[in-house]
Amino acid sequence: MFTGITVAIGTIGQVEQRGDLRLRIDCPFDPAAIAIGASIACSGVCLTVIDRGGTKGEAHFSVDVSGETVSRTARGMWTEGRELNLEPSLRIGDELGGHIVTGHVDAVGRVVDWQPVGDSEEVTIEAPAALAPFIAEKGSICVDGVSLTVNSVHDQPNGAVRFMLNIIPHTAEATTLGGLGQGAEINLEVDAIARYLHRMQMLRAG
Incomplete structure (x- = not known):
């Protein structure tokens, strides 16, 4: 669950076509605070972190984007160099500054x-x-x-x-x-x- 409040802008640094798309997203987060398996909304799409690295302020994380997700989202958004609005999932006690967002594109x-x-x-x-x-x-x-x-x-x-x-x-x-x-x-x-x-x-x- 998310609130629709962007905390940072990330950039797709690498795209690898496998069975699905494997993306590396560069961001100004602290990699120590990014958990494997965590959900991060990327321009409104809830994606699961499968890897992370880098240093504080110059971190990166990787996600898999399925064909279903690609077909239901804006054309050209999963390309190298594309900027994405990033928001980690809501935690109990966090401020609900926007409104309840699921990260599922309608x-x-x-x-x-x-x-x-x-x-x-x-x-x-x-x-x-x-x-x-x-x-x-x-x-x-x-x-x-x-x-x-x-x-x-x-x-x-x-x-x-x-x-x-x-x-x-x-x-x-x-x-x-x-x-x-x-x-x-x-x-x-x-x-x-x-x-x-x-x-x-x-x-x-x-």
Whole structure:
């Protein structure tokens, strides 16, 4: 379980195609604090640490990325040199600064507009129709592993949904979201509470 609060930006330093993808992710962590078998969210994807090394501040850890994961995440994100938002799993007693995030990507969204507003940026993302019931104004959504508040929602004639987010300067600097551009694909995870409420409504309606 995670909170959608990025603690560091990592970089994919090596990609090895085996049966699955084996990645080495370089990061500013202390390797002594990275446990083998631990879960780390990498741009919204929960991955298991299978190896780690390096020194404090210049650490690295390795993960395996299955074909299923590759097929359900943003195109081109598992490539050498790609930056990733990193968040270790939540521990009992940690502050829940964002919202409850599982690290399971629900769908891939696409940036359709990106405009400066004051010191911030307003970004509009289009998500597939399957996610429309779970995205609500002033609700929470996880974008590439970052917990954000939905400012507005606009349903599209084809069933898709477009929603607008505000990216403040700190978020742009502390995450990979500051580097997004028009047409960029991003990993989306809807709010878990919204998912359960929708399921309950479906059962009542049936």
